Amino acid sequence: MPKSRIADKPTVVPVGVEVNIEGSKVTVKGKKGELFLELPNELVVKKEDNNIMVYGKDEYIMRTSDAKRITALRGTYTSHLRNMIKGVTEGFQKELEIIGIGYRAQLQGKKLILNIGYSNPVEFDIPEGINIEVPQPTRVVVKGIDKYLVGEVAAQIRKLRKVNVYSGKGIKYIDEIVIRKEGKKV
CATH class of the missing domain: 3.90.930.12 (Ribosomal protein L6)
Structure with missing residues (x-):
């Protein structure tokens, strides 16, 4: 073998x-x-x-x-x-950062409420076995014992508003590097 x-x-x-x-x-x-x-x-x-x-x-x-x-x-x-x-x-954790004016997150019971530029706030149900902390309104920490589940939940939250490469607004991982593009020239 x-x-x-x-x-x-x-x-x-x-x-x-x-x-x-x-x-x-x-x-x-x-x-x-x-x-x-x-x-x-x-x-x-x-x-x-x-x-x-x-x-x-x-x-x-x-x-x-x-x-x-x-x-x-x-x-x-x-x-x-x-x-x-x-x-x-030890457990696993992933940290997300919310970037944008007026963009913020807060916890309400077993729901994560995200104001991320849509007309209504986005409600994200926290699955069983995952703890979510919001130490600052622009920072979300996903914690749990299952590495796959922690990564999956963090990816689902990030997917709600991916970072716009022109304005820089959106949800990204704390260590993620977003390469900004230059806008149109008039």
Whole structure:
């Protein structure tokens, strides 16, 4: 089987994190919560002492392309497991910045209310498992234990009003660089 840069190194389970493996289902519990992962049939997870390794099953390898695909799957699911462990111990967050005169955000219960240049405010329902903070009216922080869900919610909020490259108004990630274009010359 080909070498994998990610999956060939064992994933260390830190103290305070509990990993349960039942067939193809992996459960990770930590101080911040609990996450689940369903593995494909080609892979198996083994826990030895404080380390987790993802292996490919040999009966699914018929040709070299199958071995390459299983190696890629091993790396992908090893990264998923590492992200789950990091999520239940530290958590993930994405920060968004709102740019524009009169553009602002505020929380009302389980809704994020955004005034972003439309005639009516935009209401965004906060999904389960996500915390949203508004430390300043022009800054939104999306927090959670699931890396995929945090990124997805941040992308949905950003999509409500992408940055206009001419005026610079809109919602962007805090570390995103927007290249401004020059307007028409008369």
